[in-house]
Amino acid sequence: MGAQHSAYTVEAGGGLWNILYENADESKYTFDLNASAIGVKLVLYMSSRGDVNRDWVKICVYSEVVNTTSEGEERARYIAGYSRFGYENDGKGSADGLHVVYYLLPNVTRVVYVEVKLHSTNGSPRLDVKKSWVEPWNTTAFYWMHEGADEGYGLRYGGLVNVDGLGMEMKAAALSCGTTGYPCRSGSRFSYYYGRVFDVDSGGLADVYVDVSYVGGFNIAPESTYGKGNYVAKLDVGVATKGEQFTYFHTLYSTKKYDEPQLPELTTSEVAKGVVDIALDIASDYALEFVTSTAGKLFFKGLPYIGTVIECAEMFQSLGFDEVVASSELVVFNKQMPAVEGDNTVCVWANLVGELKSAWLSSTIMNFCGEPPWQSFMDEVFGARVWRLDQGGVYIGGILLDYYNAPEIVSALPQGDLLKATSNITVVFSKPIDEGSITPLPGSLYPQGKSIVVYLNGAEVPFYEYFKVSLSSDRRTLTIYPNYHLDYESVYRIVLTNRIRGADGTGLVKSYDLWFATEKREQKEPVVYYVVPTSTSLPNHLHYEGRVFRAQLCESIPVDLVKMQQFYVGEASFYTNDVNIDYYDGGSGRLYMVNNSLLFIPLLARDWGLPPKRGALIFRLCSEERIVQQIPAQLIISWIRVGNPTAEKSLRDVGVTEGALLDLEPVPVMEYSIPGYKIGEGVLISPREPWVNGTKLAMYLVDNITRSAHNLGALLGGYKPIYTIWLSESRPLSADIMVYIMANATYMRAWRVAPLGYTTASEEGAHAQEPPLLLVVVLTGALLSVATGLAIFLIKIRRGSCGDMDTL
Numbered sequence: 001m002g003a004q005h006s007a008y009t010v011e012a013g014g015g016l017w018n019i020l021y022e023n024a025d026e027s028k029y030t031f032d033l034n035a036s037a038i039g040v041k042l043v044l045y046m047s048s049r050g051d052v053n054r055d056w057v058k059i060c061v062y063s064e065v066v067n068t069t070s071e072g073e074e075r076a077r078y079i080a081g082y083s084r085f086g087y088e089n090d091g092k093g094s095a096d097g098l099h100v101v102y103y104l105l106p107n108v109t110r111v112v113y114v115e116v117k118l119h120s121t122n123g124s125p126r127l128d129v130k131k132s133w134v135e136p137w138n139t140t141a142f143y144w145m146h147e148g149a150d151e152g153y154g155l156r157y158g159g160l161v162n163v164d165g166l167g168m169e170m171k172a173a174a175l176s177c178g179t180t181g182y183p184c185r186s187g188s189r190f191s192y193y194y195g196r197v198f199d200v201d202s203g204g205l206a207d208v209y210v211d212v213s214y215v216g217g218f219n220i221a222p223e224s225t226y227g228k229g230n231y232v233a234k235l236d237v238g239v240a241t242k243g244e245q246f247t248y249f250h251t252l253y254s255t256k257k258y259d260e261p262q263l264p265e266l267t268t269s270e271v272a273k274g275v276v277d278i279a280l281d282i283a284s285d286y287a288l289e290f291v292t293s294t295a296g297k298l299f300f301k302g303l304p305y306i307g308t309v310i311e312c313a314e315m316f317q318s319l320g321f322d323e324v325v326a327s328s329e330l331v332v333f334n335k336q337m338p339a340v341e342g343d344n345t346v347c348v349w350a351n352l353v354g355e356l357k358s359a360w361l362s363s364t365i366m367n368f369c370g371e372p373p374w375q376s377f378m379d380e381v382f383g384a385r386v387w388r389l390d391q392g393g394v395y396i397g398g399i400l401l402d403y404y405n406a407p408e409i410v411s412a413l414p415q416g417d418l419l420k421a422t423s424n425i426t427v428v429f430s431k432p433i434d435e436g437s438i439t440p441l442p443g444s445l446y447p448q449g450k451s452i453v454v455y456l457n458g459a460e461v462p463f464y465e466y467f468k469v470s471l472s473s474d475r476r477t478l479t480i481y482p483n484y485h486l487d488y489e490s491v492y493r494i495v496l497t498n499r500i501r502g503a504d505g506t507g508l509v510k511s512y513d514l515w516f517a518t519e520k521r522e523q524k525e526p527v528v529y530y531v532v533p534t535s536t537s538l539p540n541h542l543h544y545e546g547r548v549f550r551a552q553l554c555e556s557i558p559v560d561l562v563k564m565q566q567f568y569v570g571e572a573s574f575y576t577n578d579v580n581i582d583y584y585d586g587g588s589g590r591l592y593m594v595n596n597s598l599l600f601i602p603l604l605a606r607d608w609g610l611p612p613k614r615g616a617l618i619f620r621l622c623s624e625e626r627i628v629q630q631i632p633a634q635l636i637i638s639w640i641r642v643g644n645p646t647a648e649k650s651l652r653d654v655g656v657t658e659g660a661l662l663d664l665e666p667v668p669v670m671e672y673s674i675p676g677y678k679i680g681e682g683v684l685i686s687p688r689e690p691w692v693n694g695t696k697l698a699m700y701l702v703d704n705i706t707r708s709a710h711n712l713g714a715l716l717g718g719y720k721p722i723y724t725i726w727l728s729e730s731r732p733l734s735a736d737i738m739v740y741i742m743a744n745a746t747y748m749r750a751w752r753v754a755p756l757g758y759t760t761a762s763e764e765g766a767h768a769q770e771p772p773l774l775l776v777v778v779l780t781g782a783l784l785s786v787a788t789g790l791a792i793f794l795i796k797i798r799r800g801s802c803g804d805m806d807t808l
Contacts, residue, residue: 017129027125028117037136038108041201042101043509044116045131048093050123055095056086058281059103059400060115063302080109080302083209084281085402087274087332090207092404095125098430100403100509102137104198106167106302111136141198143168143396147191148353154188157372161393163304169395170194170352172216173372175365176229178358188356190366193246195349196396202498203339204403204506208239210331210348211278211397212252213305216368217324217389220257222361229364232256232263233354235394237272239333242343246351250275250331255323263355276330279309303328308391324389337401339437339505341449350394368392406509407431407502413514421485421518427496429508432475437501440464451499457490466492466612475503484583484611488521521579528745529553529576531600531621532671533591536570538598543711546674548627548748551600551619561615564601567592573671574602574619575745583611585744597621606744626715627669629749633686635662635697635739640680642701642725647733650726655755656737661685663758664739664751668715672738672750675710676700682739682753695741699753703735722754 020028033040040061048055061081067074083103086094095118105111114134118125145160145168156174163169174188220229233256238249250272256263282291282300290296291306300306309328338344356364370392411428438447445462454463468481486492493515498507529551533544570591574584586606592599598621605611637660642648656662664684677700684695704721707713721734740750 017127017132019129022124022126024124025121026117026119027127028115029127029129031114031116031134033111033113033134033136035136036108036110037105037138038141039102039104039137039139040111040114040134041137042099042103042114042116042134043132044099044101045128046093046095046097046099046118046125047128048095048118048120048123048125050095050120050125052093052096053089053091055093055118055120055123055125056084057095057099057119058082058084058115058117058285059101060117061103061105061109061302062112062115063109064112076298077112078299078301080111081105081398082278082282082300082303083211083330083398083400084276085207085209085400087276090273094402095120095123097404098406098408098509100202100406100506102201102401102403104137104139104141104196104399104401106163106397107165109302137201139199139201141196143194143196145170145192145194148193148351151191151353152189153185154356155184155374156188156190157369157374158190158192160194163395164301166302166304167196167395167397169393170350171369171393172352173365173367173369173392174354174356175363175372175374176356176358177363178229178360179363184363186358188364188366189354191351191353193349193351194394194396195347196399197345197347198399199344200337200346200401201340201344202403202406202507203337203344203501205405205504206335206337206506207273207402207404208333208335208348209276209400209402210237210239210333211303211328211399212237212331212350213278213309213328213395213397214253214368215305215308215326215389215391215393216366217321217392218255218257219321219323219365219367220358220362221365228359229362230258230263230357231354231364231366232258232266233352233366234266234268236269236351236353237331238349238351239335240347240349241336241338242345246349248333248335249349249351250333252329252331252350253325253327255325257322263357266353271333272331273334274332276332278303278328278330279306281330282306303397305391305395305397321389326391336505337403339449339501340499340507348396348399350396352394368394403506405431405502405504405506407433407500407506408509409496409512413512414516415514417516419516419518421488421521422482423516424482425480425494425514427478427480429476429478429502432503433471433478434501434503434505435471435475437499438469438471438478447499449499451497451501453495453497455493455495456487463494465610465614484605484609486518487612488518488580491515491517523579525577525746527576527578529578529619530574530625530745531591531619532573532575532742534571534573534588534671534674536591538569538593541570542675542709546671546710547715548625548669549621550623550625551621554599554618554620561601564592567594567599569593569598572600573742574600575742575748577745581611581613581617583609584617586742587611591621624715625669627748627750628666629669630666631686631688631749632666633664633684633688633749633751635664635682635684635699635751635753636660637662637699638681638683638696640699642679644727646729647725647727651723654723656723656753661756663754663756665754665758667738667750667752669740669742669748669750670715671742672700672702672740673698675706675712676702676738679737684739684741692741697739697741700738701735702738703733707736722752722758 016032018030062077063080064075064077158172160168161171172192174190175184176188177184178186218231234254235252236249237252249269251268305328309326358364367389370389407429410430437451445464452463466483470479496512498511500508531549531551572591574587576585583605584602588604589602600619678698679701680699684697721736723735725733725735737753742748
């Protein structure tokens, strides 16, 4: 397919792609950015069918200089950054698949557009311009330099110099003199570290391409039978993350010239996956004459060493140096980048290290500086040709990170759907994800790094308060479950951020938004809230424990549970038919006494789980409830044990024994397990409510002593106990046997066990009536107040059956 030079434009990713040409071997595109940034992020969806070991992608970043003339403004564009990814025999498709690329420029630059060139011989490389995009990347980045501790001696120099606003280069020089009287020693050792530090936006495995240019030389002058010079040096380049030592490096250049006296060997290393010659790479796209011309140097001003490196062959022939080196190279490292929620700092560094020795009349010079601080002395003693270089230094320019394992979401997500409050959401990823990136830290309701963020009606709420998750065995499918159920008639927005990591730590290619509305559910019955204290430290606590109190919902306000602990007085069960918080029906929470009002905060659901709004709801206890369901039933005793043979015989004598069928007389509801103690179990039989037939009920013995201690007379009324139990021949005990069910707010039942055909002594009150199957509630009195310390909370109570608006 021939080149399509009639470019056309496609809008995507918030910018414009221009397709310059697409052919069998190569395709070129540009993306209009027009933004100031220290770097660019490219998300490239590519396809090619060529050899994966010989394909590559080149990135050019273009800026412009604006000059004002008498005729107006003149704009001259230049290359502010030049890099590539893909090297020979890398074993992966550089021009194929999804690549997330971060390219760090030397300095903040006005980026006009970015050029992307794909190459794959006979592979028809293509960029999906509808899915790909480029955006500014602004991260923390700076240059640094220091001398290795205790590694230097003799006459030496090192410093940072600004390169025409294009970052900082390192200048270094050293000198040793064999003849006494010179202002230097016979030996010189140097070790200068230099580099760039920046924060990454994604963890994970990445190929790191470091642009390193260096120009310098060594000379021994004069060198004769009356003097000898020796030198050894190397330039290492490496990548380190926080806490790592500078031990992972590639020796880019090394040299040595040994004579007496000998110098120590320097350790070299080759860990780079590849090294690409930038000068040759550029020469393949541009004529050498243009690169070295005045116009070319302006065009490549963002690559300040390129012209010098290309011209070095001619330039250095005229110098009298023993050895001169000049090179611009892309050094490729494969490195695990740190996770963003940790310390995400990365250091790209270079170390110029070496040693010089001179004897007698000779001096040995290392110059990666150009003109050192002692220039006049050197010119006077040795002459300019012996020392000077027109260029000299070490320069780390652009740094490119190629993430080739970035996961993406490949399933459809809700976008405005109307869902049930119990609906699950399924998210499918293109690659396995790291489960640790979505799980919360101990005690937190947020995923690590807030990798998933949820908004309820526009306000952010903790994700794990409203949702739970599960991950499939292949770690590609994430299912998001509502925590019990979501709020009805509400709008939820969930953001799956790029803090979600793939298996190798690479962040999600981008953040994904989904949103939906939940169904409406009507409250068919009047809302009730019941609180049943189970254990308290209140005065007369036995008059509270096990009793049913109506409660009133206070206005929803933030609650500091830590500060509330000073008002803590006990535990309680909770029952409600409120459809919005029905997961608390049968749950539990804590009691607090504030300003003489007994408050309750639900904390656990009926299954001991942690539902939404945990600790965010406050109820005030009002009056005690006398709840009687006039629904006669029967009980078949399964087993009974009192622990006293005489007492058990007295019960058997009146028919209370295993297998016996007894009547159940309705009584006011309470937790009879608190005033009584368990003596057996039975099976419920209810002709009026056949759906509960077969329910096992515990039987509790309540005697006159516990009835008085718990003030059950006010609750049960004036009837007499049914049974007289003989503890011995002379010790009778009047008692009742109680059974109860407190399943939820709408199903509360309590009975006392009676012989078949038994009727209460008193035909008055609630026990003598048998109305239809309705809840009978009688207020029996106001809740007693107990004084505590000064309250620090202001709580407004909604108007309702507990009274008018109060301020606590």
